[in-house]
Each structure stands twice: as structure tokens, then as C-alpha cells.
Amino acid sequence: MDIAHCYLKGNADAVEFCPHDPYHNVLAVSTYTLQEGSQPCRHGSISLFNVDVEPGHLDMVFSEETAGIFDIKWNPPGGHASPFLAQADADGYLRIKMLEGCCNGVEGVNLKEITNEKISNSMCLYLDWNPSATSITVGLSDGSVSIVSFLESKLEIQEEWKAHDYELWTTSFDIHQPNLISKVHKMGVCCIEKSPHDPNTLLTGSYDEFLRVWDLRSISKPLNSINLGGGVWRVKHHPFIPGLVLAACMHNGFAIVAIKGDNAEVSETYKKHDSLAYGADWQKGEANHIGENTKPLVATCSFYDKLVRVWRPGNDFIL
Numbered sequence: 001m002d003i004a005h006c007y008l009k010g011n012a013d014a015v016e017f018c019p020h021d022p023y024h025n026v027l028a029v030s031t032y033t034l035q036e037g038s039q040p041c042r043h044g045s046i047s048l049f050n051v052d053v054e055p056g057h058l059d060m061v062f063s064e065e066t067a068g069i070f071d072i073k074w075n076p077p078g079g080h081a082s083p084f085l086a087q088a089d090a091d092g093y094l095r096i097k098m099l100e101g102c103c104n105g106v107e108g109v110n111l112k113e114i115t116n117e118k119i120s121n122s123m124c125l126y127l128d129w130n131p132s133a134t135s136i137t138v139g140l141s142d143g144s145v146s147i148v149s150f151l152e153s154k155l156e157i158q159e160e161w162k163a164h165d166y167e168l169w170t171t172s173f174d175i176h177q178p179n180l181i182s183k184v185h186k187m188g189v190c191c192i193e194k195s196p197h198d199p200n201t202l203l204t205g206s207y208d209e210f211l212r213v214w215d216l217r218s219i220s221k222p223l224n225s226i227n228l229g230g231g232v233w234r235v236k237h238h239p240f241i242p243g244l245v246l247a248a249c250m251h252n253g254f255a256i257v258a259i260k261g262d263n264a265e266v267s268e269t270y271k272k273h274d275s276l277a278y279g280a281d282w283q284k285g286e287a288n289h290i291g292e293n294t295k296p297l298v299a300t301c302s303f304y305d306k307l308v309r310v311w312r313p314g315n316d317f318i319l
Helices: none
Strands: 002-007 010-016 026-035 041-052 057-067 069-074 082-089 092-099 110-118 123-130 133-142 145-149 154-162 189-196 203-204 210-215 224-227 236-237 246-248 254-260 262-272 277-281 298-302 307-311
Touching: 002 041, 002 057, 010 298, 010 307, 026 069, 026 277, 026 307, 041 069, 041 082, 082 123, 082 307, 092 123, 092 210, 110 145, 110 154, 110 307, 123 236, 189 236, 203 236, 224 262, 236 277
Parallel strands: 010 277, 069 123
Antiparallel strands: 002 307, 010 026, 026 041, 041 057, 069 082, 082 092, 092 110, 123 133, 133 145, 145 154, 189 203, 203 210, 210 224, 236 246, 246 254, 254 262, 277 298, 298 307
């Protein structure tokens, strides 16, 4: 069921619901636009939306122009941490912005940059927070990985190494073993996602159109693989329903996949976008998933048509 949609000025490539209470109705959206020519320019934007389901509104409450952005991630909630949004830029910078304003997501919400660090002369393509929100791993266009500490509102590069010979589109902390960083494939892998519900389960998405399910205790071959009909650019575990996965499938829209043991099947698809399906996320917050059955709220975005959509699946899912 479609809730609302919005067209942006730039090419939309990432959507992230805020996981921090009471900001679960705040949706961050980033863009990346390449202006070709003798002096190519990569520019972008970061915007905040208030998602109001009942009247079906998706209201932009904040936006600013930036360098081209490849990835954004909110810091994991916990303790007394403020909501911070990390931003991986095409100019080689990692930026941290703090969410400010009132808690209802309507009036006065904005992002204030508190620190930045030049990571490389290459482009920052991907980022991931560790569970305690004290470190960020960054994947770079030259195949390198950087580990950057975030302490007392300051960023500092701790480690760097050449990990691959090609662009490094994904890198991930192991949420159950925070000092372990997953590196599974050398080419063609778009995303790596650890399960928040099972420390032994790992998902990978690839340009070869397969979503693969791995058991980290035996990674000689995947437990299962399922063809989603398009390059699997992003996968997101549902925050409360084990085995329910949202996938952005590039040329083939979006899919919700149900994984149980070594079995994986497509529960439903969503094809209301007319361009590359890149960004996807579930709304966070346990209060938004009340009831024995639930239709969780989803945000998706597509690249060349510059479109953001908020919708609910057609199926009920049992918590």
C-alpha cells in the first residue's frame, strides 16, 4: 500500500529511517549527481523528511547541498547517545552530523555538522558503524578500507589497508564480534549484512542478482541463494522480525524475502519505481510494530527518476 512519495532534485541513492527514540518518523535521504564535462563535478544533497502515515504525508523539513553522497548511516541507538548521521562523500570526506530540533519531526529539525575527516583522495563509497558507535569502517574507490574512531565528537583514522583491487562497495563490522570486519568476496559484491537476530548468519548481495545466505561457522559455500532478478544493491534485516529481509534489486525494483533456516523465498515485490532501485529501509521503533500481525513501514528510493516512496507491504508478517 502506497503511503506517499516525493521527487528530489538529485539522483536518490540512500534512505535511512532514524533508529533513535523519539525520532522514528524522521527519514534521511541522500543524493549523488555527476555533472560530466572537461571538469566533472560530483554534487549531492542530504534531506530530512517527516513521515506522517495517517494523512499520507512525506514532508521535507530540512535539506542542504553537499558533495556527492554515496552512503549515509545513523549511529546505533543505545545509552545516552545523540542521533548522529554519518555521510560518505565523493570528495573523500567522512562527515558526522547531529540531529537537532524538536522530537516530533515537523518543526525545526535539522542536521548540524560537528566534525569531518579527509579519509582519502579517492571517493568514500560505503560506511558502517560499530555497535558502540565509537568507530566507523569506510570503503574507498581505490579498494582500500579505513577504520575511523569517533570519540568526543572527533574523527581520527586508526587503520588503513588495501583490501581489494577494485572499488570497495561494502564493508561491515560484525555486530556480534565488534572487532571483526567481514570480507567475503573480491568482485561483484554490493552489500554485506549481518543478522541482528542470529550471530552466525550473514547475507551478501551481488551484481550477479543473487542474495546469498551464509553460515559463518562454515563459509565454504552458502546455505542458500535466491535470484532476485536484478543486482542486489542493498539488503536490510527487519528490526524485529527474524528472517525478514528487504532488498533493493537495481533493475528489478524491490523485494521482501523470507528466510527460515536454509530456505529463502520472495514474499512479495514492489515495482513502483522506474529507475535503478538503490536505497531501502524499514522504519525503526518497536511502537511502530504493535500487534500480532504487522505491515511494517518501508522507504525506498530510485536513482535516475529521483524518486522516494514510503509504503507498506501487502502481506501481514507475524512478530
